[in-house]
Amino acid sequence: MVLTEIFMKGVFMKHILSFDVAKGKSVYCFIDELKNTIIDATLIEHNKSEFDNLFKLVKDYPNLIVIMESTSIYHLPVENYFRSKGIDSIVINPKLVKQFKDTLNKSKTDKLDCFKIARCYLGTIDNFYYKNDEYFIYNPLARQYWSLVEGQTRLKNRYKQLIEIVFPEFNLIFNDLYADLTLNFIHDFPHPVLFVNRRIDYLMNYLKEKNGTTKAYRFKNKVLRMKELASNSLCFVSFDSFQVQNLVQTIEMIQYHKSEINKIKSQLINEMKDKKLFKIINSIPGFGEFSTALFLAEVGDITRFDDKYQFISFIGIDSVTSQSGVSAYRGPISKTGCKFGRTILFNVVTTIIQISAHTDKTNPIYLFFRKKQSEGKHYYKCIIACCTKLCKIIYKLCSSNCLYENK
Numbered sequence: 001m002v003l004t005e006i007f008m009k010g011v012f013m014k015h016i017l018s019f020d021v022a023k024g025k026s027v028y029c030f031i032d033e034l035k036n037t038i039i040d041a042t043l044i045e046h047n048k049s050e051f052d053n054l055f056k057l058v059k060d061y062p063n064l065i066v067i068m069e070s071t072s073i074y075h076l077p078v079e080n081y082f083r084s085k086g087i088d089s090i091v092i093n094p095k096l097v098k099q100f101k102d103t104l105n106k107s108k109t110d111k112l113d114c115f116k117i118a119r120c121y122l123g124t125i126d127n128f129y130y131k132n133d134e135y136f137i138y139n140p141l142a143r144q145y146w147s148l149v150e151g152q153t154r155l156k157n158r159y160k161q162l163i164e165i166v167f168p169e170f171n172l173i174f175n176d177l178y179a180d181l182t183l184n185f186i187h188d189f190p191h192p193v194l195f196v197n198r199r200i201d202y203l204m205n206y207l208k209e210k211n212g213t214t215k216a217y218r219f220k221n222k223v224l225r226m227k228e229l230a231s232n233s234l235c236f237v238s239f240d241s242f243q244v245q246n247l248v249q250t251i252e253m254i255q256y257h258k259s260e261i262n263k264i265k266s267q268l269i270n271e272m273k274d275k276k277l278f279k280i281i282n283s284i285p286g287f288g289e290f291s292t293a294l295f296l297a298e299v300g301d302i303t304r305f306d307d308k309y310q311f312i313s314f315i316g317i318d319s320v321t322s323q324s325g326v327s328a329y330r331g332p333i334s335k336t337g338c339k340f341g342r343t344i345l346f347n348v349v350t351t352i353i354q355i356s357a358h359t360d361k362t363n364p365i366y367l368f369f370r371k372k373q374s375e376g377k378h379y380y381k382c383i384i385a386c387c388t389k390l391c392k393i394i395y396k397l398c399s400s401n402c403l404y405e406n407k
Helices: 002-009 048-058 076-084 094-099 110-123 136-166 180-188 200-211 216-231 242-272 276-282 289-299 308-315 339-356 364-374 379-400
Strands: 015-022 025-032 037-045 064-069 088-092 319-324 327-333
Touching: 015 076, 015 110, 025 048, 025 110, 037 048, 037 110, 048 076, 064 076, 064 110, 076 088, 088 094, 088 110, 094 110, 136 242, 136 289, 180 200, 180 242, 200 216, 242 289, 276 289, 276 379, 289 308, 289 339, 308 339, 308 379, 339 364, 339 379, 364 379
Parallel strands: 015 064, 064 088
Antiparallel strands: 015 025, 025 037, 319 327
């Protein structure tokens, strides 16, 4: 009876400050764990003075938790403000809020939404995780990496288009258009007019210096080939055209992206390499240093999951099951979890299968892949099944705190 009275007085009761976030402003409400309204839905602008006033109103309540939906980047100022004050802040997946129903009312307003977000948290309180562990703090680096990779892909497509416009024969001269030697040469000689009349020994020495070798004669055949192609090229673009300028500019942007991507790779590895889970996952064949660091930056502390199925669901490779009565349907994977985590796992699994086919045919992932193939499964279904198996291995190793041993 005494404990009940203490609880009712709020000593152990949670207090939820819920935000429906928009660009530059939010609507918030403040309720307790019993869903009693303390502060009704109120509009607040995203500026320090208004948030300081709000914090003064709520800071003395025990067990204060701040809840909000993930809204691209607009929720970050609110989340970071309360984290700086030492308040637990939880960012909810909007899909959870959308699927949560505790009323038949279909109305949707900002004021109603902030209460719904709070009730969603109270109704599914065991499903939330505070993303402030020693691994997830590097998530911004990982997201910057993916953003740079996406931009690099667009630049490479543009680069190939401009090559076809200016001098398509570059494809015949260089095996890899994105290698450092190729990019440097095309940057300095973007048009055939600029190198067709150059001395052979000059071009050989240029390639030698850019390639970092000591023997120029290795490039003689390449130089002869490029001069032959340049003299017979159907190139109708002048060397001072805008297309040539665009080609040079695009190469500079590709080189910049490459350098920034390499910086992020080095930084992630250096920050993660001494951590416990890094050493465990990096011991698994197929996981290199960077893929390990990137994976942990995306999924966080794997030991926080209660079981391997929670981990698989977080990655988003759990199958969608629909069952009613005697009928049951197992559909495709949910794809509702961490998409970048799925991408990393997919790449790791394909690497394991390709390498194991030639070096280690006893690898459990490779054997499982062959087993699924023998059952007549489609290639990608086999890959997803292997990703699921790899997740189980990762979870078992991390929860047991032991390194991988291929028996």
